[in-house]
Amino acid sequence: MANVLLEFKASAGDSEPQTRPVLFVGQLANLQQLNWTQVKGKLQPVVTKEIWQAALASLNPNPTDSCPLYLSFAAVAALPSRVSRHNSPSSAHFLTRLVRTCLPAGNNRCIVMVCEHSDVFASACAIARAFPLFTRRSASSRRTEKKHVTVEFVTVGQDSGPLEVSTLKCLASAADGVRLAARIVDAPCSEMNTDDFLKEIKAVGNELGITPTIIRGEELKQKGFGGIYGVGKAAQHPPALAVLSHTPSGATQAIAWVGKGIVYDTGGLSIKGKTTMPGMKRDCGGAAAILGAFKATVKQGFKDNLHAVFCLAENSVGPTATRPDDIHTLYSGKTVEINNTDAEGRLVLSDGVVYASKDLSADIILDMATLTGAQVQNQ
Secondary structure: OOOEEEEEEOOOOOOOOOOOOEEEEEEHHHHOOOOHHHHHHHOOOOOOHHHHHHHHHHOOOOOOEEEEEEOOOEEEEEEOOOOOOOOOOOOHHHHHHHHHHHOOOOOEEEEEEEEEHHHHHHHHHHHHHOOOOOOOOOHHHHOOOOEEEEEEEEEEOOOOOOOOHHHHHHHHHHHHHHHHHHHHHHOOOOOOOHHHHHHHHHHHHHHHOOOOEEEEOHHHHHOOOHHHHHHHOOOOOOOEEEEEEEOOOOOOOEEEEEEEEEEEEOOOOOOOOOOOOOOHHHHHHHHHHHHHHHHHHHHOOOOOEEEEEEEEEEEOOOOOOOOOOOEEEOOOOOEEEOOOOOOOHHHHHHHHHHHHHHOOOOOEEEEEOOOOHHHOOOO
């Protein structure tokens, strides 16, 4: 998937499935609203109207379902018709899985996404997540050919019709941001430590013409960032607070996004078990998502001040690691007694949020983080 070029178009054009394999995907009710004239150009002559109608009639999503239309060159897949209160109407998580499992193979493929206009953005982001940029599979190193996937949206219901050029550009920027965030989250800590994450931040800043503010290592301690410093001080690569600031003329308010960037979470001295530690490379997901979103938003010409604050640390084990019973002084001036070193997210976020308020004078502050298990409650 790392060598896939993803492109969004108002119309992907007509082509036989043997030339360009195709996947039609959407909720069954939306798929049933398609006219044969809207799909035949991508299916004929090998798929007839009768085959298409029979395939739709055979779909019974529970929660999803799929049906081949012609060998391994064309398929149709149905998303859940209903979602729980924890999911959006776009069924984004199911969409990513369906694209990964049902999209036919090939170097030049097409996805026809059938949805309401309100679900276009979420669907584009979900499709982007199905094509990760990071891979270390042995076979992938021998593949040099570029693969191309064209995504066409067919909207149904209110506001149906072809997407505007501005919308397609927005979707492309968002997809680029999603794939950037996914690449950071998918990479192991051996390749995405705090030094590497800072390189990613600098690269985005360089692309946007923004020089990041970086406070790291002992400077964090000196300036009072006891949360970030305390969490990351035992790691080989020092912790850091990094900020990207977009300050256009004419801005009327300041918005700050604060991301938890724990590049690996062992749990510290309150160490995780062998079954719960694997996967903790993803504990930087909040900061990674904010980096991708910041890049996409600025490229779209955001008109207000926007600050992306990254709280980067590796919650490691070592002679200098924070101990339960230690007391840290956070950037707010508050003191915190540590009972569990595996509850580190709130410590780094506290420093980032207070910095956004005190130093950046943010009117709106949004923090993003991978969920801490201690905060999960049964409703």
